Amino acid sequence: MAPTNKDVARRAGVSIATVSRVVNQLPNVRPALRRRVLRAVKELNYEPSRTAQRLRVKRSHVLGVIVSDIQNPFFTSVVRGIEDTAYQHGYSLVLCNSDEDTAKEKLYIDVMRAEGVAGLIVAPTRQTNTHLRALLQQHIPVVAIDRVLHGKHLDNVMVDNVEGARQAVIHLLELGHRRIGMVSTRFISTGTERQQGYLNAFQERGLRADRRLIALGAPKPESGYACTRELLNREPRPTAIFVANNMMLVGALSAIREAGLRAPHEISIVGFDDLPWAPLLEPPLTTIAQPTYELGKCAVELALKRIASPDRAAEQVRLKTGLIVRGSTGAPKMGAA
Amino acid sequence: MAPTNKDVARRAGVSIATVSRVVNQLPNVRPALRRRVLRAVKELNYEPSRTAQRLRVKRSHVLGVIVSDIQNPFFTSVVRGIEDTAYQHGYSLVLCNSDEDTAKEKLYIDVMRAEGVAGLIVAPTRQTNTHLRALLQQHIPVVAIDRVLHGKHLDNVMVDNVEGARQAVIHLLELGHRRIGMVSTRFISTGTERQQGYLNAFQERGLRADRRLIALGAPKPESGYACTRELLNREPRPTAIFVANNMMLVGALSAIREAGLRAPHEISIVGFDDLPWAPLLEPPLTTIAQPTYELGKCAVELALKRIASPDRAAEQVRLKTGLIVRGSTGAPKMGAA
DNA sequence: AAGGGGTTTGAAATCGTTTACAATGTCCGC
C-alpha cells in the first residue's frame, strides 16, 4: 500500500540505487536526475520504510523505555525529558509500563530485545540485573533511571537521595522537631537511600534516630495511608512526618486529614519530589524537588554516549535535589513533643 | 550480535524453515526435531527479529500514540489504558508528545508512517485531518481521542463534554448561582463542546447565559491563571467559576487564592476531570469525572476493530462523565450575586 | 583517435524472517 523505493524509481525512470542516493543525500547524482527523483518522492508521498532500513543497516534509532508507573507525575516528567531529547536526536520511543511488576518487566525486556532497540532506559523494579543480561550480552546499552542497578557497562542516572532526605530532616530538626516519622518504600533503592539520609541527619546533629518511626510500604497511595496511620498511632505521636515517596504522599495526606491534624501547627509534613499541585495544598507543601526533566534528558544522553562508544566504563550520574520550604512545616507545638 | 534463525538452524541441525515452523507453532514437525529446535532456541536465547518479521508479513503489531501533553494526568491515565490493552493484544506502543504543537504533530505523523504502525491513536491539536491524510490513504487506522476529528474511516472516542459541562453548570444553578464564570480552551473541540454544555444548562432552566463570563485560553496553567484573574475582575464578580480544563485549573486555583477568596463561601469552583489530588485540596474539589482509562482502552479496541475490518463505517464513541460533589461548591453568599 | 581519470548509474547481494513449492520419507494396502 505504501509507496516503496521501487515505485519512486519507476516513476522517476531511474534505479532504486539512485533513489536511495537522492533520499540519503549522497553525492554524485546529476542535478537533473536528483530533481526528477525528488519530484517523484513528493508526488508519491514517499517515506522510506524504517523497518527495511533497520533490517539492512543494523542501527535502529529506537529507544525502549520501561517505567514502573506511567501515572506517577515523577515518571511522567522524566518521560517528557526522554521524549524531547530522543526526538531531537532522531530517535523514536517504545514505551512500556511495568507497573512495579517484575514479571511484566521481564516480558517487556524481551519485547525490547525483539524490537531491536538501540538502547533501553529502565526504572528497574528490583535491584537485580538478571533480566537485562541478554540485552547487555548483545551490547545493547541499558541505562537505569531513578533506581540503582549495578553491572558492567550499565549506566545510572539518579538524584542524590541521601542528600535530599538529609536536607528534609535537617530542616525539620532545625525547626525543633525530634520525633520525626518517615514513610518510605521497601525494596527500592531510592527508599533505602532516603532512609540513610534520614539517619545521617540525626547523626550529624549528634541525635539518636528512632528506627521505629520509619514505616515502610509499597509506592502506592493506599500503602502511604496505612504507614501514616501507623505512625500517627505511636505514643507519643511524631510531631513531623517525612513522606519520602510522592505516591505515598497522597495517602499520607488523607490519613493526616482524617486524623483531624492540621499542618503546620499540629504536625509538620515534608514530601519528596515536587508536584504541580504541591503549592495548591492547604497549606502548600514543603518538599524536596527533583530535576525530573533533566533526569530523562541525561538518561538519553548516556544511552547515546554508550551507543557511540560501547566500552566506556559504567557511569553513575547523581543529580542534585533542593529543599523547597512552603507552608506545611513549622516549629512543633511545645508540650506535644 | 543477536542470534538469528540461521544460528538456531545450524545448532539444531535443521533448516531455517523448520526453525520458523517450530517457533510459530505450526503443525507437521516431528516431535524429536521440535525438541531439538526448542533446545537450541533456549540455549541461544533466541528471539525472532520483529524487524525482519514486519518486513516480511505486512502486519506490524505496533500502535502509534500521539498525545498533546504527556504531563497532563488526563492523558497519562489514557495512555495507561492504551498501554494495558495494547500489550494484552500483543501490540507495542510508540509514543510521541506533540506538546500542542501542530508542526511537531505533523512530524510525528510522518514518523509513524515510516515506522509502519498498524494504527495510530492521536489526541489531535487541530480539528483538521490534513496531516493524517497520507495515513488514511494507506488504510492505516486512525483513532482520535478526546477531541473530535472527522473523516471517512476515522474513529473517535471522547467523553460527552456537552453533558459533562451541563451537569457542572446545572449543579451550580441549583445551588443558586447565576453569575457563573467559565474558563475554557480555544480551538479545541472539548472546549467548544463544554461551552455548549454551559449554554445549554442556562437555556434548560430558562435563564440567559452571559457569554462575557466565558474566558478562553490555551490548556496551560498560566493561561488558566490569566483567564481566572480576568473573570475575578468583572463587576459584579462571578459567584462561581467552572474551570473546564484540568491544566488551566492549576492556574485558576492560584489566581483564586491570590485574590484571597475562599471556597465555597466566597466563590464556588467546579473542575473538569478528576485528579488524584482533587480530594486533597482544601476544600476538596467538586469536579466532573472522566473515564480516562476506559477511553484509552476503547481507543485501542476501535483501532483493532478497524485493523480487522478496514471498511467499517466510522464509529464515534461517547463515554459518560459524572459529577462528583465535594466541598468546593456551595450556595452563593446572598447579596454578592 | 586512443587512452585514462573521474563521475554517474545500475545490477545484484544482503539483512532475518515467512512461505510457496518441491523433494524426500513413511506407511499402508494391494
Added chain:
DNA sequence: GCGGACATTGTAAACGATTTCAAACCCCTT
C-alpha cells in the same frame, strides 16, 4: 515389493531498504 497418499523437511523467493562493484559515460590529454 510397489504405487499412492500423506506427513515431514528443505530450497528458494519474497519483503524494502542500503551498499558494493562494475559498467557506462564524460572530458581531457596525448
